Every structure is written in C-alpha cells, then in structure tokens.
Amino acid sequence: MSTHSWIHPSLEIRESKIHGKGVFATTCIKASERLAIFGGDIMLIDEINNLAESMQDYPMQIEERFVLGSREERTSEDTDYFNHSCAPNAGFKGQIFLVAMRDIEKNEEITFDYSMVLSQSVGSDIVFTMECQCGSESCRKMISEEDWKKPELQKKYRGFFSEYISEKIEETNRTDFSKLCEGDKDPTLNKTINTLIEATEDWIVYLDADLSVEWAQNDNIAETESFGAIANMVAYYESLSSELLAKRHIEPFHRLLGESLARSYENHTERANEILTRAKEYMDARSKERAKMWYLCSSASVVTCVSIVILLVKCFYAHFYLWAGPAWTDIIIGSLFGSIGAFISIISRSSEISVNAAAGLKIHIIDGLARVFVAMLGAFLVAVCLKANLVLSMPNGLDSPRLYLIAFCIVAGASERIVPDLIQKVGGTIDAKDKVVRESK
Ligand SMILES: [Zn+2]
DSSP: OOSSOEEOTTEEEEEOSSSSEEEEESSOBOTTOEEEEOOSEEEEGGGGGGSOGGGTTOOEEOSSSEEEEOSSOOOOOGGGGOEEOSSOSEEEETTTEEEESSOBOTTOEEEEOGGGTOOOOTTOOOOOEEEOOOOOTTOOSEEETTGGGOHHHHHHTTTTSOHHHHHHHHHHHOOOGGGOOTTSEETTTTEEOSEEEEEOSSEEEEEOTTOOEEEEEOTTSOOOHHHHHHHHHHHHHHHHHHHHSOHHHHHHHHHHHHHHHHHHHTTOHHHHHHHHHHHHHHHHHHHHHHHHHHHHHHHHHHHHHHHHHHHHHHHTHHHHHHHHHHHHHHHHHHHHHHHHHHHHHHHHTTTTOOOOGGGOHHHHHHHHHHHHHHHHHHHHHHHHHHHTTSSSOOOTTOSOHHHHHHHHHHHHGGGGGGSOOHHHHHHOOHHHHHHHHHHTO
C-alpha cells in the first residue's frame, strides 16, 4: 500500500517479462494522463550508500545532487515497480509526475526510460549503469547516466525528460549566436552566413549563400503566434521574389524580410509588419519596372523588325512596286506603319499600362506582339478602305497621297487598345494572393 506516492487507480502490480514485478494498466489510458506521482524522502545521492541494501535500488533522481527515496526500511511502494524500457510509453512532467506519452492499451506494462531522470552527480562516486533486457527493437543493452546526452534520445523524449534533465539538455545544446560572423557556418542549420541581419545570444537572422532568409533560435525562445504569422509571410514573399524580382533586387528585398523577422524576435510586431509592408511595396515597384521593361522591349523589337522591312522596301522600291502593284504597295506600307502607330500608342500610355511580373515574361511578350499585330491589322483595313475610297476619298491635288495614307495608318495603330488585358488575366494580383495567404492562417 502506498504511503508517500500516488498511482493511477487503473494501474496494478503484476509479474513483468522485463524484470521482476512491473506496473500494468487495467483499462485503456489516454495520452498525457497522470499515471503516478513519486514521493518520499529527499536525499543527497551519496546517502544511498547508507541505506539498507533492500532500499538501495529504489531512489529516483530528481536533480543532479538529489534523489527521492526512503531512509527507513519499509515495504515497497507501487511507484517502486516502474520498469525501464528503451521503447517506453510513459515520461515525466516536472520531476515527480509520470504521464502517458501516448494512448496505453489495457494490460500494457507502464515503463519509462531511465535516461529521462538519470544524470551523473557532480562530486559523487556513485555511477549508475544497468544491463537492459527490455526486449524492444531499439534496446540499448546498456543503460547509463550519460544516455540523456544522446541526440536521438533527446529528440525521441523531447518534453518527457525530468525538468532538471531538460534544463541540462537546453544548456548543453545552446548556441551563442552572437559570436557568429559573416562567412561562419550556423551550426544549427549548417548554412553559411552570407549577410548577417542580426544576432543575439539566443537567435539569429541572416541570408545564406543562396541569399535565402534563414533564422534560428535556442530552445528557450518560444515562437509566439505573431512570430509564426510574420515568418509565414516572409516565407511566402521569399517564394515570390525569385519569380518577380531581378537578381540584383533579391538581396535588398530579402534583407527587408530578415529585418522584419528580427523585429518580430524582439516582440516588436507592429514594426515587423511595417517593414513587411515596405518590403512588399519594394517588390511591387521593382517587379512592375521589370515587367514594363519586358513589355516595352517586346513591342520595340517587333517595331525594329518592321522598320528594317520598311527600309528594305525603300531600298528595293522599284522591284517591290513591280511585284505588288500600286495599290498593294500602299496597303502593305500602310500596314507596316500601323505597327509604329501601335508603339507610339503603347509608349504614350506607358504610365497607365497594367503590367504584372507575376504573369511571367512570355505573357508580356505575347501581349506586346498581339498589340502590334492587331494594330497592323487595323492599319491594313484603313489602308484598304482608303485605297477603295470607302471611308475618305483622297483629297484631290494632294502632293503626296501616300503620306496622307501613312498618317492615317499610324493613327490606326492605336487600335492596339482593343486587345484584352492578357497580363492581368493571367497574373492576377499579388494583393489578391496575399489576402488568400493571410486568410488561410
Ligand atoms: Zn532496452
């Protein structure tokens, strides 16, 4: 019968396959349920040597120097029977609470891994080792007080080590990020620090060799909800930047994203959001410039080609005239000048033209070409109508009727405006996507 400790009413002591007696579940137990609370006398580890031999196996370590056990020789308590397993189903909350690590089935033996509570006691000559016969696939065969240092166990039992072991793990795994400089390797992510944004003892934000924004922190820094939200937006903007920005603009943009994360680590969420907004404005402006360049270059290159054709016609005019005949010569020349009209029209409204780098280079070229093509078609129709005297008859006695026709065809080039806005249709807007990302969180 327990006197110093408490055990879950659905647990009982039975013969164990692992070792002697063990603690078993008599019903199903849900994950996280409290299974036992350990109690007893608080003793220095070396006091174990003074205990009656029958009591020396039971003390449980609760701190580097202290154990919980019984000074008196007494009948054993239920909590004395928890066996070790290398594949346990129970772990610790604090130092004395044993909880279920997962759902436990009826008749399962309750075990914990002794590495969750054991560590070497400084200045004590008691060294703990134990041969293990738990029979699990992951059995370590030999259990020692150094086991908590094993990275695979630290990962496996994260959140289930006795509080004092958790603190020791945190302390040994702590990185002093403030000592890292540009060119160093960040030991937590194993990435080279190319551009250091900011580092303190407990966290770091930097750009790596690929100019990606990286951040790392020690376990004592809890990621808040607002930090998570900023980090999500940073990751999202970063994924857009490779598509929307020219190479030379990526570093300054990623620096802004990193700045925002650094402010967020300092809990200056408002400032972090301001910087994020500034980063987005920067991305919008740079990507618009880039898309406009694509757009103007594509239409300009068509117009250059057309101008070369016009020059060729001029050079070989006699042959061309002979081949096409007087009417078609005028119509073809008029159509070619329609493209120049289109370019003038595009340039004249370049400030209001909607471009969007999100639609990609191809769509900007297609849009530019489509406009020049439609303009030439418009000019062609105007030239045909003029030649057929359908729209306006050529003024009589005009010195150069062809100049008159060319002027009309250039004006007809403005028909590029009737081309539907492909770019916005394909690209959508970053703002709309932003909204989706923010709302999906
Ligand atoms: Zn084992």
